[in-house]
Amino acid sequence: MIDSELTIRKLEIFLAFMEKRNIARTAEMLGISGVSVHRALHSLEDVLRCPLFVQDGRNLRPLPAARTLAHYAKEMVLVIRRAIDATREAAGYGRGRMKLGCLYSLTTELVPRLIMGLKRRRPEMEIDLSMNSSRELLAQLNEGQLDAILVSLPGKKVELAGLETLPLFEDTFYLAVPLSSSVPLAEPVELADLKEEKFVTMNDGFATAQCFSDAFAEAGFEPVVVTRLNDIFSLMNMVQAGVGLSLVPRRIGKVFDSSVRLVGLAEKYRKKQTVALVFPKSRERDPDILALVAEARMMARHSTG
Numbered sequence: 651m652i653d654s655e656l657t658i659r660k661l662e663i664f665l666a667f668m669e670k671r672n673i674a675r676t677a678e679m680l681g682i683s684g685v686s687v688h689r690a691l692h693s694l695e696d697v698l699r700c701p702l703f704v705q706d707g708r709n710l711r712p713l714p715a716a717r718t719l720a721h722y723a724k725e726m727v728l729v730i731r732r733a734i735d736a737t738r739e740a741a742g743y744g745r746g747r748m749k750l751g752c753l754y755s756l757t758t759e760l761v762p763r764l765i766m767g768l769k770r771r772r773p774e775m776e777i778d779l780s781m782n783s784s785r786e787l788l789a790q791l792n793e794g795q796l797d798a799i800l801v802s803l804p805g806k807k808v809e810l811a812g813l814e815t816l817p818l819f820e821d822t823f824y825l826a827v828p829l830s831s832s833v834p835l836a837e838p839v840e841l842a843d844l845k846e847e848k849f850v851t852m853n854d855g856f857a858t859a860q861c862f863s864d865a866f867a868e869a870g871f872e873p874v875v876v877t878r879l880n881d882i883f884s885l886m887n888m889v890q891a892g893v894g895l896s897l898v899p900r901r902i903g904k905v906f907d908s909s910v911r912l913v914g915l916a917e918k919y920r921k922k923q924t925v926a927l928v929f930p931k932s933r934e935r936d937p938d939i940l941a942l943v944a945e946a947r948m949m950a951r952h953s954t955g
Contacts, residue, residue, distance in 0.1 A: 656697045661723045663690040668720045747776045751787040751799040754881045755902045767945040785855035798929040802857035816927040818950045821899040823861050823921040824912035826889045838916040841869035849873045850894040861921040862897045868919050
């Protein structure tokens with residue numbers, strides 16, 4: 651085993667000294683004290699159990715052993731730096747390419763604004779965007795297939811193991827009905843009065859489907875679900891066509907306001923979800939993630955301000 655006292659830092663100080671050949675100039679270049687330089691050089695002699703220098707006045711003169719060590723130390727430090735760069739690249743760290751996942755419903759406003767802001771901060775960045783359910787996006791993030799995701803969470807302070815969450819805004823669910831509907835509705839709506847109506851909703855794994863189920867659990871009955879879908883735009887098209895009613899977040903209803911009406915729900919059925927940016931804690935110092943977080947924070951302030 652190599653002695654644990656033989657550190658990269660000591661070798662870097664040693665190489666700097668071999669370049670400058672002067673303790674004071676080495677200390678100035680590295681931003682440390684002359685004592686620290688002297689201590690690191692003598693520590694290397696202790697670790698290697700052989701002399702590297704001889705005293706030459708107030709300075710140290712390298713012996714042949716020091717020149718031999720310098721030759722191999724340069725190669726070793728270079729290899730270590732390459733290994734660090736390659737490892738970071740494999741992990742997606744600061745490579746200028748972002749794999750971003752999001753919900754379908756966030757592509758109407760939030761995601762385009764976020765991407766435009768991110769491109770202003772880092773013009774060279776390439777962004778690969780993929781859409782899925784919250785459940786699938788979280789799984790892909792945990793497996794390293796995505797760098798960050800924009801999903802809806804059941805609360806403002808949800809903690810996910812190994813992940814950082816940055817809440818962006820809170821959204822409220824409404825009953826979505828086609829403008830052509832003849833169903834008599836008094837706002838706020840009592841879901842218990844809609845037992846005879848047909849509904850459409852999202853497949854399991856989507857946060858919208860969970861809010862739908864929770865609201866009807868409060869109402870005390872299982873709604874008649876005509877079909878379940880995998881994207882919210884198809885769902886809204888079904889509502890628009892009169893296939894069934896649904897419960898949707900306000901953000902998506904605004905896109906279809908010319909053909910679909912949003913009706914407020916009675917307080918006990920009113921579900922909320924928090925839309926948040928989620929990314930691995932291990933990536934919190936990644937320059938690409940830092941730029942994404944900075945832009946997301948600015949958007950969050952504007953949405954609440």
